[in-house]
Amino acid sequence: MPVIETKELTHIYLAGTPYEKKALNQVSLSINKGELFGIIGANGSGKSTLIQHFNGLLTPSCGTVRVYGKDTANRSCRNELWKKVGLMFQFPEQQLFASTVFDELAFGLKNMGLEGWEIENRVEEALLQVGLNPKEVIKVPPLGLSGGARRQVALACILAMRPTILVLDEPTAGVDPSASEHILKAIKKMQREQQATVVMVSHYVNDLIFLADKLAFLKEGRLLSYGDKKTVFRDMAQWDVNDLILPEHLKLMHRLAAYGLPVNTEILTLEEAAAEISRVMEEWARCER
Amino acid sequence: MREMITGQYIMGDSIIHCLDPRTKLIGCLVVIVVAVWPRQTITILLFNLAFIIIVIYFAEVGVGRVLRGLRSLKLIFLLTFICQVFLTRGDPLWSWGSIVITRQGIDLGINTFLRLLILFLSASLLTMTTSTLKISAGLESLLSPLKYLRFPVQQFAMIINIALRFIPTITEEAEHIVRAQKSRGAQFDSGSLSIRLRTVMALLIPLLAASLQRATDLAWAMESRCYTSDGQIYSRVYKLHFAQRDLIAMGVISIVLLLAIL
Numbered sequence: 413m414p415v416i417e418t419k420e421l422t423h424i425y426l427a428g429t430p431y432e433k434k435a436l437n438q439v440s441l442s443i444n445k446g447e448l449f450g451i452i453g454a455n456g457s458g459k460s461t462l463i464q465h466f467n468g469l470l471t472p473s474c475g476t477v478r479v480y481g482k483d484t485a486n487r488s489c490r491n492e493l494w495k496k497v498g499l500m501f502q503f504p505e506q507q508l509f510a511s512t513v514f515d516e517l518a519f520g521l522k523n524m525g526l527e528g529w530e531i532e533n534r535v536e537e538a539l540l541q542v543g544l545n546p547k548e549v550i551k552v553p554p555l556g557l558s559g560g561a562r563r564q565v566a567l568a569c570i571l572a573m574r575p576t577i578l579v580l581d582e583p584t585a586g587v588d589p590s591a592s593e594h595i596l597k598a599i600k601k602m603q604r605e606q607q608a609t610v611v612m613v614s615h616y617v618n619d620l621i622f623l624a625d626k627l628a629f630l631k632e633g634r635l636l637s638y639g640d641k642k643t644v645f646r647d648m649a650q651w652d653v654n655d656l657i658l659p660e661h662l663k664l665m666h667r668l669a670a671y672g673l674p675v676n677t678e679i680l681t682l683e684e685a686a687a688e689i690s691r692v693m694e695e696w697a698r699c700e701r
Numbered sequence: 702m703r704e705m706i707t708g709q710y711i712m713g714d715s716i717i718h719c720l721d722p723r724t725k726l727i728g729c730l731v732v733i734v735v736a737v738w739p740r741q742t743i744t745i746l747l748f749n750l751a752f753i754i755i756v757i758y759f760a761e762v763g764v765g766r767v768l769r770g771l772r773s774l775k776l777i778f779l780l781t782f783i784c785q786v787f788l789t790r791g792d793p794l795w796s797w798g799s800i801v802i803t804r805q806g807i808d809l810g811i812n813t814f815l816r817l818l819i820l821f822l823s824a825s826l827l828t829m830t831t832s833t834l835k836i837s838a839g840l841e842s843l844l845s846p847l848k849y850l851r852f853p854v855q856q857f858a859m860i861i862n863i864a865l866r867f868i869p870t871i872t873e874e875a876e877h878i879v880r881a882q883k884s885r886g887a888q889f890d891s892g893s894l895s896i897r898l899r900t901v902m903a904l905l906i907p908l909l910a911a912s913l914q915r916a917t918d919l920a921w922a923m924e925s926r927c928y929t930s931d932g933q934i935y936s937r938v939y940k941l942h943f944a945q946r947d948l949i950a951m952g953v954i955s956i957v958l959l960l961a962i963l
């Protein structure tokens with residue numbers, strides 16, 4: 413059963429002004445419960461715009477968005493969505509404001525109407541989840557932490573609210589590998605142990621290649637390909653994707669295919685790529701003989 | 702941004718857009734001075750308003766868009782009008798208990814309303830048809846005689862330029878933060894005073910932090926490109942030049958001024 417469903421979703425910024433911008437153009441997709449759904453696309457392709465529709469922060473200019481079967485155009489549904497759909501913005505560490513990490517995490521929890529012990533338990537649990545030591549950081553001002561740790565705190569803020577859908581905008585952009593690993597681990601764990609649905613935006617395809625169950629590829633506001641990872645990667649060979657960071661072996665396969673070699677581009681891992689290349693070469697050798 | 706900010710620059714190539722920024726600054730100043738001159742009659746104010754509306758028409762920015770900016774100011778307009786009407790003494794027109802409405806009150810109410818309207822329209826027309834770069838170049842050129850009084854004209858123009866330049870950026874940033882905090886359940890529109898205060902802090906602190914960060918970054922960037930504030934002359938991308946159309950525009954403005962004074 414799809415938990416998020418968009419139908420011909422179109423979003424136009426600044427409609428009716430000279431600065432009008434169509435950021436999304438007729439995007440239809442559905443995301444199933446428990447899936448880890450990856451969205452890839454270059455800068456300005458509309459990824460952030462798309463995911464802000466998932467918790468009702470933006471509403472469609474045209475088309476519909478349904479979350480748990482309810483239309484987000486309905487105001488009262490939209491205003492309750494933040495409890496179920498945890499959305500972490502791009503560079504979320506820029507939105508931290510409280511004087512201690514504890515207060516920072518408690519902000520969302522208090523908004524949910526929780527009190528006392530419940531808040532303390534959840535704060536501790538969320539910090540552990542993202543790989544921080546609660547005893548060390550809980551009394552520190554968030555702005556005093558390193559960039560990576562701040563990103564972890566921002567993720568903890570969302571996790572503490574225990575959303576059933578987790579939406580993340582470039583969670584690993586601009587942090588070091590160790591923080592990035594903690595973040596990805598926490599996300600994966602959340603999906604596996606709490607059966608959460610996860611939507612993750614990234615233009616580091618490397619992050620998503622093993623993690624994601626399904627992928628969507630956006631370009632200039634259009635959904636060019638979506639579904640199984642391998643099909644999406646195969647489809648991507650047809651489009652100019654120089655603006656995306658593809659893993660080297662996928663780039664190689666796409667190049668070979670562009671040269672007209674009969675390689676199968678439905679490939680994920682390095683090993684698969686190697687096997688495919690040797691298969692093609694053997695076939696060649698056989699033909700020459 | 703969901704909507705455009707009031708008075709945001711709109712690209713165009715209308716007659717008004719092409720005028721020298723100095724002409725527009727002077728024109729704006731003239732209109733404003735006429736409007737705020739003490740004991741101005743309603744006829745002159747109406748005449749002034751008509752002039753502005755004609756200019757808006759020539760600027761091709763859309764009357765509707767200019768008027769839309771008024772929506773956010775309607776409360777101020779209404780309040781000043783009501784205060785003037787009820788609090789001015791004079792010949793009573795109508796009274797109910799201790800509340801008296803006088804003719805002078807109504808006169809003054811309409812008068813103030815028109816003045817505010819003129820101030821708003823002329824200022825937003827200026828910024829809608831002139832890029833910030835041109836406004837600051839025009840200001841700098843108009844203020845340049847003050848150099849002889851050791852007034853730091855260039856720095857002043859640079860400050861104005863930077864301030865104007867960052868209004869849209871900061872608005873956009875504020876909106877971004879509001880959305881981010883909303884997705885953590887911040888209630889910006891409802892709730893008790895203490896909740897409201899907490900949510901406003903959740904907006905103001907990151908906004909302030911980002912602005913300060915941006916200011917330091919900008920300062921470093923300017924210094925690393927050898928910008929100094931000791932009155933060196935820098936060249937500009939926009940060379941201002943006073944064309945024939947500016948002469949004509951100045952002529953029109955003078956006529957309007959003369960008519961207003963007589």
Ligand SMILES: Nc1ncnc2c1ncn2[C@@H]1O[C@H](COP(=O)(O)OP(=O)(O)OP(=O)(O)O)[C@@H](O)[C@H]1O
Nearest residue numbers: 425433435453454455456457458459460461462702
């Ligand atoms: N608030 C806004 N007002 C006007 N235009 C906007 C706004 N937000 C985004 N846009 C425009 O919409 C388009 C899509 O933006 P979006 O932020 O969704 O892209 P993105 O895929 O998230 O890019 P990035 O990788 O840079 O985050 C861009 O061209 C952008 O300029």
Ligand SMILES: [Mg+2]
Nearest residue numbers: 459460502581
């Ligand atoms: Mg984005």
